[in-house]
Amino acid sequence: MKPKASFESSERLGLLLSRCSLGDQSAFADLYDATSAKLFGIAFRILKREAWAEEALQEAYMKIWRYADSYNPGRGRPMTWMINVVRNQSLDLLRKADYRAAEEEWSPEKDQRMSGENPAAQAETSQEMQRVLGCLSGLTEEQRDCILLSYHQGYTPTEVASRIGRPVGTVKTWIRRGLIKVRECLDQ
């Protein structure tokens, strides 16, 4: 069972989404206030350019506004749905871009944890995060790095291959086998 505070947080976001689906603009403003910093951080990590991240964020919120009624509470938390809307929007933008702004590269060592958010929700997220990290730690270093470079940075297998100097087929295999292990571990 999920912690109560986190449940309430998800419940509140779900309620705001419901009101958005009815055209309630004040609910949309509240939803934006509650979630935009997290979603902007995710877009920025993938796109690494403020202007691109702003564009992705704006388009993602337009989709959230337009398709709020398609969010199904039975299929996951509101934040999960919104995070994947912004991730897909960012990846689409990245694929369209002529070049990649990769000056500020992400690495596990550079990664930071944020504080100052709902502590109970963060505690739950941390538990989930620990589970995922635990499963990732069971992978080979190559499998783990390829998956994280793709997930966090939006790198395609071709881009990962050129960065680590290995054939693209090898990278694809590492990702595929790594994901199988992650699924087996998380679904236990």
Add this chain to the structure above:
Amino acid sequence: MRYDDPELQEALAGQYVVGALQGPARRRFETLMRTRPALRRKVESWEDRLTPLAEETPSRQPPERVFRALRKRINPQAETGRSSFWDSLAFWRPFGAAAAVLVVLVGGYAGFILSQPGPQQQIAATTPEPVLPSYVAVLEDAGEQPALVVTAYKGPWRLSVRTLRPLDRQNAEVFQIWTVERGSGTVRPLLQLAGDDAAARPLDKDAWDAVKTSESLMVTLESSGTAPTAPSGPVLFSGLCIALWDDSAPSAG
């Protein structure tokens, strides 16, 4: 069919969510997801598994101009002070061309009903009473352009197909319409369409039940003279099957 392999579906769903599907493969996968609920569910499972990674991403405050732009987009009148009938139609724009077709269909039906004789005149009428369609699906191509409208009626059970524009096919081919079952994603053949003209066919109980339990309908090209049990080619058109009328009342079909 290659994409029916559950292990392949699982692998592709994981790679899609991670962001490792690239180029045409990513677009093809997104097209498949639109018509395959089972595939969509696998993607959602992967999103659930991996999203904790994204949730730990450091927050970053977006500039105020982002919300200002959003507010202007969701409520243009507030910015300009203008409001018109055409502005009110903006509500429908996000729902795409299919919604526009649906609005026209419903509007057309309402006009049809209003043009019918009153109750007393209907007693003497010899033609069948107008029947509201129970289900409607507007099937779109990959570019989200509507191509076909499929409506299902009961009393008796029948299906009507209307093409919205000329559709390309060879002489030896037919358009095969399929139902995609809600939940399981099971695909069943429903009707074959040989030409671009409208078609109306009676439905047996199995076909009616297939429509009733479908999440979406889709169309592939198949060789004429065959009765395929599974699509042999890519999906050309697809769309959600929407229940317009409560079908819970018993019907003789």
